[in-house]
Amino acid sequence: MASLAKELSAAAGAAFDAMGLEARFGEVRRSDKPELADFQCNGAMAAAKAAGRNPREIAGEIAAKLKEHPSVLSAEVAGPGFINLRVSDAALSARAEGVRGDAMAGAEKAADAQVTVIDFGGANVAKPMHVGHLRSAVIGDTLQRLLRFLGDEVTSDVHLGDWGLQMGHLVTELQDEQPDLIYFDASYTGPYPAEPPVTIDDLGRLYPQASNKAKADEARNERSQKAVAEMQAGRAGYRALLRHFIDVSVEALKKDYGFLNVSFDLWKGESDVDGLIPGLVERFKAAGLAELSDGAWIVPVARESDKKEMPPVMLVNSRGGTGYHTTDLATILDRMDTLKPTPERMLYVVDQRQALHFEQVFRAADKLGLIAEDRLEHIGFGTVNGPDGKPFKTREGGVLRLADLQAMAMEEAEKKLSAANLPADMGAEERFGVAKKVAVAALRFSDLMNTRTTNYVFDLDRFTSFEGKTGPYLMYAAVRVKSVLRKAAENGHSAGEVMVSEDAERALVLQLDGFGAALLGAREKRMPHILCEHLYSLAQAFSSFYAALPIASETDSEKRASRLALADAVRHQLETGLGLLGIDVPERM
Ligand code: ARG
Numbered sequence: 001m002a003s004l005a006k007e008l009s010a011a012a013g014a015a016f017d018a019m020g021l022e023a024r025f026g027e028v029r030r031s032d033k034p035e036l037a038d039f040q041c042n043g044a045m046a047a048a049k050a051a052g053r054n055p056r057e058i059a060g061e062i063a064a065k066l067k068e069h070p071s072v073l074s075a076e077v078a079g080p081g082f083i084n085l086r087v088s089d090a091a092l093s094a095r096a097e098g099v100r101g102d103a104m105a106g107a108e109k110a111a112d113a114q115v116t117v118i119d120f121g122g123a124n125v126a127k128p129m130h131v132g133h134l135r136s137a138v139i140g141d142t143l144q145r146l147l148r149f150l151g152d153e154v155t156s157d158v159h160l161g162d163w164g165l166q167m168g169h170l171v172t173e174l175q176d177e178q179p180d181l182i183y184f185d186a187s188y189t190g191p192y193p194a195e196p197p198v199t200i201d202d203l204g205r206l207y208p209q210a211s212n213k214a215k216a217d218e219a220r221n222e223r224s225q226k227a228v229a230e231m232q233a234g235r236a237g238y239r240a241l242l243r244h245f246i247d248v249s250v251e252a253l254k255k256d257y258g259f260l261n262v263s264f265d266l267w268k269g270e271s272d273v274d275g276l277i278p279g280l281v282e283r284f285k286a287a288g289l290a291e292l293s294d295g296a297w298i299v300p301v302a303r304e305s306d307k308k309e310m311p312p313v314m315l316v317n318s319r320g321g322t323g324y325h326t327t328d329l330a331t332i333l334d335r336m337d338t339l340k341p342t343p344e345r346m347l348y349v350v351d352q353r354q355a356l357h358f359e360q361v362f363r364a365a366d367k368l369g370l371i372a373e374d375r376l377e378h379i380g381f382g383t384v385n386g387p388d389g390k391p392f393k394t395r396e397g398g399v400l401r402l403a404d405l406q407a408m409a410m411e412e413a414e415k416k417l418s419a420a421n422l423p424a425d426m427g428a429e430e431r432f433g434v435a436k437k438v439a440v441a442a443l444r445f446s447d448l449m450n451t452r453t454t455n456y457v458f459d460l461d462r463f464t465s466f467e468g469k470t471g472p473y474l475m476y477a478a479v480r481v482k483s484v485l486r487k488a489a490e491n492g493h494s495a496g497e498v499m500v501s502e503d504a505e506r507a508l509v510l511q512l513d514g515f516g517a518a519l520l521g522a523r524e525k526r527m528p529h530i531l532c533e534h535l536y537s538l539a540q541a542f543s544s545f546y547a548a549l550p551i552a553s554e555t556d557s558e559k560r561a562s563r564l565a566l567a568d569a570v571r572h573q574l575e576t577g578l579g580l581l582g583i584d585v586p587e588r589m
Contacts, residue, residue, distance in 0.1 A: 160269030445471025496561025
């Protein structure tokens with residue numbers, strides 16, 4: 001449903017339009033000086049400049065029109081031509097009712113919804129997931145929730161890294177350990193036994209084992225390279241192993257992602273598009289876009305306007321192998337051909353450090369006519385750093401695995417809960433559930449609250465705190481509202497009609513009014529922190545309201561019923577917003 005800000009913008013826009021000025025000057029925003037106004041419109045200055053007129057005069061005419069609007073209490077011109085607006089208690093009351101009863105908690109669908117693929121997660125088969133993958137998972141999943149909520153038709157794809165040298169390492173290392181496996185038989189053609197020859201722990205062990213050996217011994221590395229080439233060329237035994245490796249990895253990944261409330265529609269990977277590669281290469285050649293260079297097929301993508309070096313796309317290397325560029329291009333082809341409706345946009349939520357890769361791929365995809373370059377977006381993000389300002393490592397110096405991270409977050413959440421005043425009758429199972437929610441809220445929110453493109457410092461103690469701008473703080477704020485409502489209900493008090501009159505109530509409804517704009521802003525910029533900020537301010541506005549006015553203990557029954565309804569509107573919007581961040585709110589804590 002439309003916000004007050006939007007309704008007033010439309011009215012102001014119409015007033016500008018009636019004066020022969022552009023309607024966009026009518027944009028109305030929440031005032032940054034609440035003591036002077038609820039909303040303000042600053043468009044008169046720009047409109048005056050464009051029309052060569054006096055800004056205060058224009059502002060005066062617009063203000064006079066706005067005074068006639070049913071929601072407007074007063075409209076005054078200030079300074080060089082600002083228009084300060086106050087809205088009526090009745091308008092705010094109706095708005096709060098609207099939020100409370102609305103499936104979108106007061107937000108509106110995007111006007112330009114699109115069929116969108118979100119490529120995120122990007123875990124690699126065999127290699128452990130690290131904190132960089134955590135960012136992709138959390139940001140990507142939040143964008144998928146947000147875009148869906150706002151009307152985009154989203155398909156998410158984990159796009160596993162399952163086509164590189166690591167697969168060769170796994171094959172050769174396994175061969176050294178279990179040379180008698182039928183998969184190594186050159187004449188193997190199947191059948192494909194259901195029982196995998198390895199566990200996820202085997203994979204975690206085999207890969208570093210082989211990779212270390214390969215670093216010290218070029219011949220060992222060559223063996224793995226050769227194995228990948230044979231696998232890519234279709235050797236049946238290696239293909240069967242690949243399938244097993246993927247199956248075993250996916251099962252483990254589903255657990256890791258599941259803990260974080262992260263889900264995917266498609267569990268595809270680089271290897272899934274392998275069959276499309278020969279045709280894709282042919283198309284590049286036939287279109288005259290590919291060139292032979294030192295035995296490799298490349299696609300030049302540099303432009304005269306480029307300010308930085310833009311190396312060509314590597315389509316087929318001199319060994320005849322294909323890599324990251326080619327699988328990404330084939331994946332675009334696959335999505336355009338198989339997804340229905342045909343994607344209009346693809347978002348890649350991947351570390352900022354891969355910016356060049358995506359620019360190359362996007363240009364090549366455009367050249368071949370797969371999809372226009374401006375429909376492909378790299379949603380980059382910064383790194384997670386340790387206290388020393390360098391990329392986060394474990395105490396032992398390795399990259400942190402997601403599974404260890406979960407364990408650490410759970411431990412820290414448990415610690416914080418021990419210090420909290422939990423209900424006395426809370427059993428172990430419920431408590432464990434709450435700890436898990438706290439851990440997930442901490443990990444997700446601390447990542448999402450930062451501007452996506454900046455780096456942040458990993459600090460579990462702060463992330464799990466119930467104070468400050470944290471996930472657990474917001475979760476607790478929502479639980480508190482719920483408990484106020486529950487206790488009131490237990491005493492036979494129910495919510496009634498909202499009747500705003502006090503300042504703290506007005507401030508709270510004005511904050512509720514901004515939800516839709518925050519969501520649309522977060523969508524447009526692909527910046528979840530905008531939603532985080534809104535929810536944090538909402539929690540604070542509720543806190544002020546709760547401190548200023550009695551709710552359940554209010555003796556006037558109409559006022560009490562009104563405040564309970566207002567609290568319920570806050571609960572609804574907080575829970576909806578936190579849900580979009582992938583944060584669940586427990587019933588009590
Ligand atoms: N597997 C890659 C990595 O770990 C990320 C994949 C990102 N998605 C893509 N379509 N390239 O770096």
